[in-house]
Amino acid sequence: MKEKILVTGGNGFLGSHLVKELKQQGYNVRILARRKGSEDVPDGTEVIWGDIRDKAIVEKAAKDVDRVIHTVSNFRHGGSDKDEAHAINVEGTRNVICACRNNSVKQLVHCSTIGVHGSVKEIPAIEETDYNPGDLYQQTKLEAELEVREFSRESDVHVTVIRPISLIGPGDKRMLKLFSMIKKNKFIKIGPCDAYFQPAYIEDVVDGFILCLGNEKAYGEVFIIGGDEYVRLEDLFTIIADQLGVKAPSIRIPLQPVLLMASVCEAVCVPFGLEPPLHRRRVSFFQNNRAFSVDKVKKQLGYKPKVSLKESIKRTIDWYEAEGWL
Numbered sequence: 001m002k003e004k005i006l007v008t009g010g011n012g013f014l015g016s017h018l019v020k021e022l023k024q025q026g027y028n029v030r031i032l033a034r035r036k037g038s039e040d041v042p043d044g045t046e047v048i049w050g051d052i053r054d055k056a057i058v059e060k061a062a063k064d065v066d067r068v069i070h071t072v073s074n075f076r077h078g079g080s081d082k083d084e085a086h087a088i089n090v091e092g093t094r095n096v097i098c099a100c101r102n103n104s105v106k107q108l109v110h111c112s113t114i115g116v117h118g119s120v121k122e123i124p125a126i127e128e129t130d131y132n133p134g135d136l137y138q139q140t141k142l143e144a145e146l147e148v149r150e151f152s153r154e155s156d157v158h159v160t161v162i163r164p165i166s167l168i169g170p171g172d173k174r175m176l177k178l179f180s181m182i183k184k185n186k187f188i189k190i191g192p193c194d195a196y197f198q199p200a201y202i203e204d205v206v207d208g209f210i211l212c213l214g215n216e217k218a219y220g221e222v223f224i225i226g227g228d229e230y231v232r233l234e235d236l237f238t239i240i241a242d243q244l245g246v247k248a249p250s251i252r253i254p255l256q257p258v259l260l261m262a263s264v265c266e267a268v269c270v271p272f273g274l275e276p277p278l279h280r281r282r283v284s285f286f287q288n289n290r291a292f293s294v295d296k297v298k299k300q301l302g303y304k305p306k307v308s309l310k311e312s313i314k315r316t317i318d319w320y321e322a323e324g325w326l
């Protein structure tokens, strides 16, 4: 019988694609998810409803599973406060580590992020490139990754750390606003737009995660996973416009005043527990240089991204259109 895999955050964007593919490949799948609509959970999936900050729930979720893929993070909530980000990303990961140890799990595949490298200076960045987290999310993801790597050195549980590049594909609404504004010819470029962007098509990333399961060559390793093409933002906007069949955006405003406005929004909203309409992490999209090499995972595990940058944008547009959002 195939092994049982626990996917934390199994009804998130990455988590739900992982669950689908794992089930397709015959794995038994359990997810740990915060209670949402039951429509988020594929048929035949065992669900433990609960919060990653609840140690007892995480212990329960890891009982009798062979391997754990840990994807939970407070990724979507750019303006969340420091304590919440730390509790979910760092203490939540600590709960997963403890549960893996206590339940003699064979392998923990921890989902980190290329964000631990922040905006990279020399491109393409590799797994050994210096850490340079630029915001609360990236700082807490780094703290969690370091704890997982420490755990790897001192425990019998095999550990693999994956740093996905910027995910794109059906199921993600993060890029919708960008696509929709470009389509309506309302998109305004902020700053010079000369930073690099590298999309990682969701199915390729899922393949990368699954390649690591039970793979001795992945034990104790860190891999950057994603597509292998990067482009300057200016070119990305043109590619999106081409795929949408509209004119490339041409209006541009300077970066500094927008950054100032984002700081003000955060200062006003965050103390009241409100999600700021504009926050610095959103603006950082225009500033951060994201260009990475996926050579290590290709050479070591035979990973091969199948979906080109243009095709990943096209498929995402197709999905937005099918959902009636574009």
Ligand SMILES: NC(=O)c1ccc[n+]([C@@H]2O[C@H](COP(=O)([O-])OP(=O)(O)OC[C@H]3O[C@@H](n4cnc5c(N)ncnc54)[C@H](OP(=O)(O)O)[C@@H]3O)[C@@H](O)[C@H]2O)c1
Binding pocket: 008, 009, 010, 011, 012, 013, 014, 015, 032, 033, 034, 035, 036, 050, 051, 052, 053, 070, 071, 072, 073, 074, 075, 076, 088, 111, 112, 113, 114, 115, 141, 163, 164, 165, 166, 167, 168
């Ligand atoms: N998307 C990207 O471009 C990207 C790039 C690099 C790395 N990553 C990493 O990939 C992973 C998945 O990201 P994603 O894009 O799939 O984000 P996502 O859709 O927001 O998925 C995260 C999941 O974690 C769950 N979660 C959050 N807080 C929780 C808590 N306290 N207890 C239990 N569950 C909780 C969320 O549930 P709710 O829906 O209830 O909040 C959601 O199901 C994250 O670790 C992220 O850091 C993402």
